[in-house]
Amino acid sequence: MDSATVLALAREQGFRCYALSLDYGQRHRSELHAARQVASALGAARHEIIRLDLSQFGGSALTDHTLAVPMAGAQIGIPLTYVPARNTVMLALAMSWAETLDAQNIFYGANAVDYSGYPDCRPEYVAAFERMANLATRAAVEGRPTQIHAPIIALSKGDIIRTGLRLGVDFAMTVSCYQADDAGRACGRCDACRIRAQGFIDAGVPDSTRYQQPYGI
């Protein structure tokens, strides 16, 4: 839902949008299918899925299938579902594509509030990445610097949902669950599901998430 809302915000600002997804060996593929649907529904000019098998490195419950997905509710500290440097890899790929497209604006769906345990979702990280990017690329050296936008970094999950709904995002299309089924239906029990469900409560709107059935029996 974060990525969908960020795409809707970029479109609202008048940008022609090139959407990038990373197939990094995550447990389920339905989030990639959902990303394609969302990109199309929100009018992205193009959507690319880059395949990169981070499970060769291991070290995260999202890619290392021998580790269990945490179910005990959101905890203090950085969760086991942290994928080492995944967001830096994704932003580096976005840099590469942006330079090829001669695009100077990269939108990053990081959110510091609900996932405060992830260091690469903090504003100081985004600023440091932008500074690095502007020393890295031919475009920047030639006077076309890159700006990293992180428009939802300070929003609560409830605010993100309200923003997305205002811009016409259909959250039933989006997948947050760490272990969604092939149809993109959520487990309702993992940390990502708990945070998402609380967001709908905080936003004061019905939860449009498609849950797996039967549920809670």
Place this chain on the structure above:
Amino acid sequence: MDSATVLALAREQGFRCYALSLDYGQRHRSELHAARQVASALGAARHEIIRLDLSQFGGSALTDHTLAVPMAGAQIGIPLTYVPARNTVMLALAMSWAETLDAQNIFYGANAVDYSGYPDCRPEYVAAFERMANLATRAAVEGRPTQIHAPIIALSKGDIIRTGLRLGVDFAMTVSCYQADDAGRACGRCDACRIRAQGFIDAGVPDSTRYQQPYGI
């Protein structure tokens, strides 16, 4: 030859080395085969080749097979063989693997002298990347910062060759040519070949490069 010399330098400093190559859709695969041989010969603990198809983005003569490799000799400015943000993508992947290994030292074979046209081979880029990395990862947040080493960044190609030879690098194993054949033999005509051949002349040692035959007929 830069990567091989950097690996030899890291080993000389006593590091247990994990070598990373990127299969990014480059024209020829023999440099990956060469990397595996070099990693083994120089005592790397492990060598991983990560596949990532940057040709989905296009924009470089090294990945876009519709663009010609420049042959006119090294020129002023950033060459067409620049792959957008490739080194940033590689360093991001190195960050990911390093964090998984709990390793705090990343060795980067950038060289500012011979490739002065590449912005991501400058010391200020390396410093900015290190700063970003130390805001990005769980390891850094928990007090185990990453150091990016760029030990050959200020060396001439001749100095790199002398350093490598002192440490036992067999440069006949290494591939620099942008269009080497399947056996890793060099064309002798592209910019990478010219810079490499000049390096052997500057170092005052015989050129151990394996060239394609017949040559110059």
